[in-house]
Amino acid sequence: MSKLAAFGGTAVVPREMRRVEWPRVEDDDRKAVMDALDGALVSDTDGVNPVAVLENSWADHFGFGHCVAVSNGTAALSLALAALGVGPGDEVIVPALSFIATGLAPVHQMAVPVFADIDPVTFNIDPDDIERRITDKTAAIIPVHLHGAPADMDRITAIAARHGIPVIEDAAQAPGATHRGRPVGGIGTAGAFSLQVSKNIPTCGEGGLLVTGDAELAAAMRRGRQFGEVIESGRDRDYISYGLGWNHKMNGLQAAFTTAQLARFDEYERARQHNVTTFLARLAKLPGLQVPTALPDTTHVWHILRFRFDPAAFGLDGVRPEALRSTLRRLLRAEGVPMSQYQLMPLPDQKVFVDRLGFGSGYPWSVTGAPATVAGEGYPVTRAVIADSLTIQKRHLNPGAGELLDLYADAFEKVWANSDMVATLAKAASS
The missing domain is CATH 3.40.640.10 (Type I PLP-dependent aspartate aminotransferase-like (Major domain))
Structure with a gap:
């Protein structure tokens, strides 16, 4: 088993491959x-x-x-x-x-x-x-x-x-x-x-x-x-x-x-579809990981790749989703995979909506008599997704990113192979 880069091992993705141009300017x-x-x-x-x-x-x-x-x-x-x-x-x-x-x-x-x-x-x-x-x-x-x-x-x-x-x-x-x-x-x-x-x-x-x-x-x-x-x-x-x-x-x-x-675009899109679907097919085999998907009879264009992590399916009953998410973010980033959070809160929790910072005197909300938005309440699915997910952005849009995505998949598999370490860190973060 390879030693995790976060603890002194060699990162899967070499530093010289981590900067990817997007957009491609020809x-x-x-x-x-x-x-x-x-x-x-x-x-x-x-x-x-x-x-x-x-x-x-x-x-x-x-x-x-x-x-x-x-x-x-x-x-x-x-x-x-x-x-x-x-x-x-x-x-x-x-x-x-x-x-x-x-x-x-x-x-x-x-x-x-x-x-x-x-x-x-x-x-x-x-x-x-x-x-x-x-x-x-x-x-x-x-x-x-x-x-x-x-x-x-x-x-x-x-x-x-x-x-x-x-x-x-x-x-x-x-x-x-x-x-x-x-x-x-x-x-x-x-x-x-x-x-x-x-x-x-x-x-x-x-x-x-x-x-x-x-x-x-x-x-x-x-x-x-x-x-x-x-x-x-x-x-x-x-x-x-x-x-x-x-x-x-x-x-x-x-x-x-x-x-x-x-x-x-059509040329780029064909390459992206091949690169991304090949990448996701590898990751779909990992326990506790939900990869991006789309409704039947639709075409997904993979602008952002959002991954959800399930502590129970990972064998971590009782661990908070945020703890597993932050642990995996740390370990994957150390391997060279630029995992990040995207959308840190539901839209209704944004200050502009909670405090009704519109056009003064509570407008436009005062016109309709809409009840006040309370931060932290409602929208359970949105809150769950924000709590347990991370994203990959931009790098995969380059049509030449196939080799890089293969390395990203190697990094995911390496982290999952060190599941005992993941469990130890996630449990400590959850306590």
Whole structure:
């Protein structure tokens, strides 16, 4: 049995292999950005510009009816809600486990986020809990395709249809994921993507995209991204705001970079699917370890890999999940596997929601009379997942990461082979 690196043994992953480039910046990306410098740098320019090219390329590639490029994924969610008329007095159901932007987007519209618990396997919003939380104030549902795993869109859209509620898909982490053969983002009323530099299809910084099959909704989103104005090719700009708008435009350099990345996405995705599924197949054999998975007839795009650890299945009855998690984090990181926590608390425990730090005087919560959120209460599945899980991020997105993932699997197997030491450390941490 090999000695653990945490106690003086040789780490499985050599130091020179631990730094992995993501995104991969190729000559095509550099050329696209340089070419864009000689053209239109903003989206309100008449004629062909890099932003319009990205919008058309994204819609064509994934099969969306309309695509609207914006400044970031958070702006995309807020604009979708605004275009649907969500505002003061409304509630929007969101998952209790997600990035903060999902919960903040309704507040930006003076609407109240209502949190629902998640599924323990996919980590996506639980349709049963959605149904329990619908009221006459519910104006939208935002399912998140967390970590690249499609949410249960069949059930979610069926619930929404029964109640006449629009569905905005937060697909920030899931470009290319599919549910029953349909691309996520294009199943509900609208979909929002992030192009932030860490995403599966990135830009050179920040960016976002909105998609929809509804032409009128797309037009409302376009007005919203630029001061409420109507910007159309061949139409002189009149500088009239036809409704409330913001300055949420994307610039041409960001658009050109993403278009170049999009051209390589299918190649990258094939490599990622092979690398990640091979890696997970090895880890699935280890006792007490739940590997990421997806619903049947869906495509998971593995943006983040979340692993759950079960003390009882590990032979550690009575040990707190947090103790086993912290022990494994220490041992695996020493071997060169960058295990980390992602989301340190459920969204409803975030200070902005607990203390109602919105627009002053308790707005928007005071409009609906929503009961106060109490930190540490409710959402048992979300709390359990946060307590017993760790993630791997970014490194596996590089299509050349197969060899590295093999070493990660070797490291997991080495730690599991030292189960007596794991047990000793976890029990000490749990006491």
